[in-house]
Amino acid sequence: MPAPLSADAVRNLRALTPGAQHSVHFNHAGSSLPSAATLQAIRAHLEREATQGPMEAGVASRALTESARTLGARLLNAQPEEIALTTGHSAGWGAAFAALPPWRPGDRILVGRHEWGGNLATMRFTAERAGAVLETIPSDDSGCVDPDALAAMLDDRVRLIALTWLPANGGLINPAAAVGRVARQHGIPYFVDAAQAVGQLPVDVEAIACDVLTAPGRKALRGPRGTGLLYVRRAFLDQITPAFVDTYSAPLGAEGQPMLRQDAARMESAENSLALRCGLANALQEALDIGLDSIRATIAATAQTLRTELAAIPGITVLDQGREQSGLVAFNLAGHDAVAVQRALAAEGITIGSNGVPYTPLDMQARGLTQIARASVSYLTTDAEVRRLLDALRQLTR
Ligand SMILES: Cc1ncc(COP(=O)(O)O)c(C=O)c1O
Structure with a gap:
């Protein structure tokens, strides 16, 4: 696996991305943040x-x-x-x-x-x-x-x-x-x-x-x-x-x-x-x-950290399947509706997505799911952003 982008490279790319200065964006699977150029x-x-x-x-x-x-x-x-x-x-x-x-x-x-x-x-x-x-x-x-x-x-x-x-x-x-x-x-x-x-x-x-x-x-x-x-x-x-x-x-x-x-x-x-x-x-x-190999390695590493940390929070179930995994992390928080989780995080300046059945009906039905919360990362995502998301979710579970 090629090396992920260095922290310096990510910092430079973020400096060239207006949206990175304004929000903690975990909805790259919905739409990512374009560069200033x-x-x-x-x-x-x-x-x-x-x-x-x-x-x-x-x-x-x-x-x-x-x-x-x-x-x-x-x-x-x-x-x-x-x-x-x-x-x-x-x-x-x-x-x-x-x-x-x-x-x-x-x-x-x-x-x-x-x-x-x-x-x-x-x-x-x-x-x-x-x-x-x-x-x-x-x-x-x-x-x-x-x-x-x-x-x-x-x-x-x-x-x-x-x-x-x-x-x-x-x-x-x-x-x-x-x-x-x-x-x-x-x-x-x-x-x-x-x-x-x-x-x-x-x-x-x-x-x-x-x-x-x-x-x-x-x-x-x-x-x-x-x-x-x-x-x-x-x-x-x-x-x-x-x-x-x-x-x-x-x-x-x-x-x-x-x-x-x-x-x-x-x-x-x-x-x-x-x-x-x-x-x-x-x-x-x-x-x-930037190079697609480096992009892939960076996203994979960040998503894996997020998945592991999320799974360790009581009340959160990570719902990702597959042998190889992408930058999209699906989860549910016991007792909370996914849209409510999305709204609560938005109030903290953190953007995630949420899906019901209609976007992927066959899989949702096969797995008995009615909704999922969806945090998706980019190579722009920093460890500090991951920590902010995790802290906000820990607060919600209390
Ligand atoms: C797997 C997949 N296919 C298709 C789409 C729809 O793409 P578009 O809105 O560009 O038609 C999405 C996301 O919105 C998606 O996640």
């Missing part, structure tokens, strides 16, 4: 739009806005033509799902127990109405999706395997590459929700063997809200047809016929916030400069 990249483009005219500013900033695609590709070990720039995870995932061939009665979709509720809603809304069925892949003893159990479920009616790599309700890390090996071996399309992974773990789409992978910019990547990356494997592009096209994704040819783009940008539409793309490009560059 990311903020400045957004502002600078808005200034250009105001002074030069938005269209003219768009042309002037084209190299910068397009660098979000190249840098996104580098981060995922993909090619730039395999990347579409989106407005968040759901926009990309939903567009890719809607671009699959029509669903038929009896088609099967296999999902992990940790599937994000939004993805489930998308699948149920369309596929189930057509008579397709959604089935849950069994998990192993550690709670992870079991690739062998997946292999045993396959037949020629399985049309999609969908995996949420890092769930929204716990620290478990699913074996995305092992699932990908099964999917690829059987030639079944494989979608990975990497909303919690991108910016936190090294991500290699070749190693994962996925056809589609999506993430928002605002989580571990520390990009602005309203940005995201959609990866579509080059060889899979032929199998997807966007639900709609426009002047960008399929400009009209000389004879007036729509000419569908040959790259993943066929999933984009003409109008976008270029200011936010400038911010995303900056955040991507920062993540690459």
